[in-house]
Amino acid sequence: MTLAERKRQLVRDELTEAALKLLASQGFEETTIDQIVAAAGVSRRTFFRYFRSKEDVIIEFLGHLGTKLRDALAARPAAETPARALREAFAVFTDTYHHNPEKSIRLARLTLGSPALMARYLERQTQWRADAGAELARRMKVDPATDLRPRLTAAVGFAAFDTALTCWVDGDGDQDLNTWLDKAFRIVFGETGL
Structure with a gap:
């Protein structure tokens, strides 16, 4: 894996983990993309570079x-x-x-x-x-x-x-x-x- 690929994987993993924690504690419908990106420390734009929707995470x-x-x-x-x-x-x-x-x-x-x-x-x-x-x-x-x-x-x-x-x-x-x-x-x- 190149350095850029490792960085992308790290961001993807952070988004996934943040989403999992929120979804497990709040429920799927109650969790927003804004909450996920805030928990992961990234922007909405970054989120949509990796995933099309909350379901995709x-x-x-x-x-x-x-x-x-x-x-x-x-x-x-x-x-x-x-x-x-x-x-x-x-x-x-x-x-x-x-x-x-x-x-x-x-x-x-x-x-x-x-x-x-x-x-x-x-x-x-x-x-x-x-x-x-x-x-x-x-x-x-x-x-x-x-x-x-x-x-x-x-x-x-x-x-x-x-x-x-x-x-x-x-x-x-x-x-x-x-x-x-x-x-x-x-x-x-x-x-x-x-």
């Missing part, structure tokens, strides 16, 4: 994970079932949450509890599901236009992830997210599907 945290999920899915061994490959690829999400559990649980709680953030999350997830479905079709050597299995597997996998995430948040992270996700995948895909 939160959703940006997850933005790169869709590409990583697709790449992780493509790298899974060919012998794995589609469901097992998808479950293992979800490690890009669970590892991110596991790396910083306090921040992650605050982010997840905010996202799940705010209609505006949930809408942005689901908007992103639509693309992630499509990418995962396309990769599963490639792995399965089927045409996704005529075979429902790849897209359906991706959709069910994301539903399992969302359910596991909700349980993890509801339990304040007492049980590991991977444990919740394993349970969810076993319920929907069964032991033999994994």
